[in-house]
Amino acid sequence: DAKTTQPNSMESNEEEPVHLPCNHSTISGTDYIHWYRQLPSQGPEYVIHGLTSNVNNRMASLAIAEDRKSSTLILHRATLRDAAVYYCILRAPGANNLFFGTGTRLTVIP
Amino acid sequence: KAGVTQTPRYLIKTRGQQVTLSCSPISGHRSVSWYQQTPGQGLQFLFEYFSETQRNKGNFPGRFSGRQFSNSRSEMNVSTLELGDSALYLCASSLVFSGANVLTFGAGSRLTVL
Numbered sequence: 001d002a003k004t005t006q007p008n009s010m011e012s013n014e015e016e017p018v019h020l021p022c023n024h025s026t027i028s029g030t031d032y033i034h035w036y037r038q039l040p041s042q043g044p045e046y047v048i049h050g051l052t053s054n055v056n057n058r059m060a061s062l063a064i065a066e067d068r069k070s071s072t073l074i075l076h077r078a079t080l081r082d083a084a085v086y087y088c089i090l091r092a093p094g095a096n097n098l099f100f101g102t103g104t105r106l107t108v109i110p
Numbered sequence: 111k112a113g114v115t116q117t118p119r120y121l122i123k124t125r126g127q128q129v130t131l132s133c134s135p136i137s138g139h140r141s142v143s144w145y146q147q148t149p150g151q152g153l154q155f156l157f158e159y160f161s162e163t164q165r166n167k168g169n170f171p172g173r174f175s176g177r178q179f180s181n182s183r184s185e186m187n188v189s190t191l192e193l194g195d196s197a198l199y200l201c202a203s204s205l206v207f208s209g210a211n212v213l214t215f216g217a218g219s220r221l222t223v224l
Contacts, residue, residue, distance in 0.1 A: 034212075036213075042217060042218075043200050043215030043216050043217050044153070044215045045215070046214065049210060051210070091211075095166070096143045096165075096202070096204060096213065097166045098153075099155070100145075100152055100153035101152070102152055103152075
C-alpha cells in the first residue's frame with residue numbers, strides 16, 4: 001500500500017489560512033488522494049478528495065502537485081472547530097481498507 | 111438521511127469475555143468496513159463486508175470476526191477479550207468501491223477491557 005507522510009502537528013491562528021502538507025511519493029496512477037479529519041471524541045469525517053486537478057468544496061481546497069507526489073489541504077479561514085487530526089490517505093479503486101497513518105494534529109489558537 | 115449508527119457507544123468487559131458490536135450503515139450503502147483505533151496504533155483496518163461477504167481483512171487475530179446481514183447491517187465480534195483490545199471501534203459505510211468514493215464513519219463503540 002502506498003503510504004503518506006504528514007507533519008505530526010501544526011498550529012494556526014484563528015481566521016487565518018492553514019496549509020496542511022502531505023507527501024505521497026509512491027502514489028500510483030489510479031490512487032485518489034483523500035483527506036479526512038477526526039475531531040475529539042468523534043469518528044473520522046470526510047473533508048475532500050481529488051485525483052489530478054485541484055478541488056474545492058465548502059470545507060476546504062485540495063491542491064495537488066503536477067507530479068502527484070504531494071498535495072496540500074487548504075483551510076481558508078481556520079476556526080476553533082477546525083481543531084482536529086487531519087489524515088491524508090491514498091485510496092485505490094476497489095479498496096475500502098484505508099491506511100490512516102498518524103495524521104497532523106491541527107491546533108487553532110484563538 | 112440518518113448517518114452510520116453504532117451500538118453500544120460504551121461498554122466495559124473483563125478479560126476472557128466476548129463482545130458483539132453493531133453497525134447500521136447509511137440507507138442504500140452496501141459496503142461496511144470496521145476499524146480499530148488505539149492511542150498506540152492509531153486507526154487500523156479490521157475487515158470489510160459487501161453483500162454479506164467479507165471482501166478484505168486486516169492483520170488481526172482470528173478472535174476478531176464479523177458478519178453482514180441482508181439489510182447491510184453489520185456486527186463484529188471479539189472473543190476471549192484481552193486488555194489490549196480496549197479501543198474505539200469504528201464502522202464506516204460506503205456506496206461502492208470507486209477510488210473516489212467516500213466513507214462515512216459512525217461515532218464508534220468504545221470498549222474497555224478490565
